[in-house]
Amino acid sequence: xxxxxxxxxxxxxxxxxxxxxxxxxxxxxxxxxxxxxxxxxxxxxxxxxxxxxxxxxxxxxxxxxxxxxxxxxxxxxxxxxxxxxxxxxxxxxxxxxxxxxxxxxxxxxxxxxxxxxxxxxxxxxxxxxxxxxxxxxxxxxxxxxxxxxxxxxxxxxxxxxxxxxxxxxxxxxxxxxxxxxxx
Numbered sequence: 001x002x003x004x005x006x007x008x009x010x011x012x013x014x015x016x017x018x019x020x021x022x023x024x025x026x027x028x029x030x031x032x033x034x035x036x037x038x039x040x041x042x043x044x045x046x047x048x049x050x051x052x053x054x055x056x057x058x059x060x061x062x063x064x065x066x067x068x069x070x071x072x073x074x075x076x077x078x079x080x081x082x083x084x085x086x087x088x089x090x091x092x093x094x095x096x097x098x099x100x101x102x103x104x105x106x107x108x109x110x111x112x113x114x115x116x117x118x119x120x121x122x123x124x125x126x127x128x129x130x131x132x133x134x135x136x137x138x139x140x141x142x143x144x145x146x147x148x149x150x151x152x153x154x155x156x157x158x159x160x161x162x163x164x165x166x167x168x169x170x171x172x173x174x175x176x177x178x179x180x181x182x183x
Contacts, residue, residue, distance in 0.1 A: 002030050005040045008100040013086045013118065014041050015102055016074075016111040029109060031076065032134070041113050045072060047134040054079070055124045055131065060149055060164035062121015063087055063173065067180045068143040070116035072136035080129030081105035082122040083159050087147065090117040091181040099156050117182045119147050123164055145180055146173035153177055 006015045016037075018029040030036075037045065055061065062085065065071070075084060084104050088095040104110050105126075114120045122131065146169055149156070153176050158164075173179075 002033060003036050003040060008086075008102070010086060010088055010095050010098060010100050010118070012115045013100055014113040016041065016113060018109055018111070020109055031111075032074070037074075042072070042115070045136055047074065047136060049135045049138055051133050051135065053131045055129055056165070057124050057127050058160070058162055058165050060121065060123040060158075060166055060170065062170065063119035063147040063149055064121060065089065065119045065145055065147075066137070066140055066143040067145050067182075069137045069140045070182065071139075072116050073114045073120055073133045074111055075104065075114065075120070075122075075131065075133040076109070076111040077104040077106055078130045078132055079106050080124065080126030081107075082124050082126075082129050082131060084112055084122045085120065085156055085158075086112065086114045087119040087154055087156075087176075088117070089119050089147070089176070089179070089181050091183055093117075096181075097154055097176055099154055101156065101158075121149060123158055123160055125159070144169075146170050147176055147179050148173040151175045
């Protein structure tokens with residue numbers, strides 16, 4: 001197999017590590033293979049959109065989700081390093097309000113599968129980072145929501161010693177207990 005899949009403390013969220021072939025010329029790996037993804041991660045996933053962002057050190061994006069047209073996301077970094085976070089916001093889940101965090105970088109080639117029902121965010125740890133992700137549904141601004149990145153009820157341990165740079169919509173995010181949830 002060209003990928004190794006590891007469950008996280010939130011079993012639906014997976015870390016995917018591709019087999020990287022490298023030599024003096026550089027490296028090669030399959031960043032996505034639908035057959036392997038379907039066999040090892042999810043069975044009924046179809047990606048409909050690819051997104052690409054570039055952010056400076058200290059930018060924190062999230063915690064985002066769409067309350068309708070929920071998106072699953074397959075995320076990775078191709079330049080720099082980020083700390084990537086997923087939060088379970090499914091009200092009936094035994095893991096409701098719990099989070100996991102994973103360092104993603106151009107060097108480690110890791111990817112994270114964040115299924116629908118989870119809020120997602122990341123903070124840039126390097127000078128710059130380019131962040132790529134596939135989604136299982138299109139972006140619908142009307143249904144986009146944000147949970148506060150520093151909600152004490154969630155208690156994410158962001159590996160930063162600075163105040164992050166936030167978009168206005170992220171700074172205005174709701175606390176988990178006041179936000180809309182998935183059932």
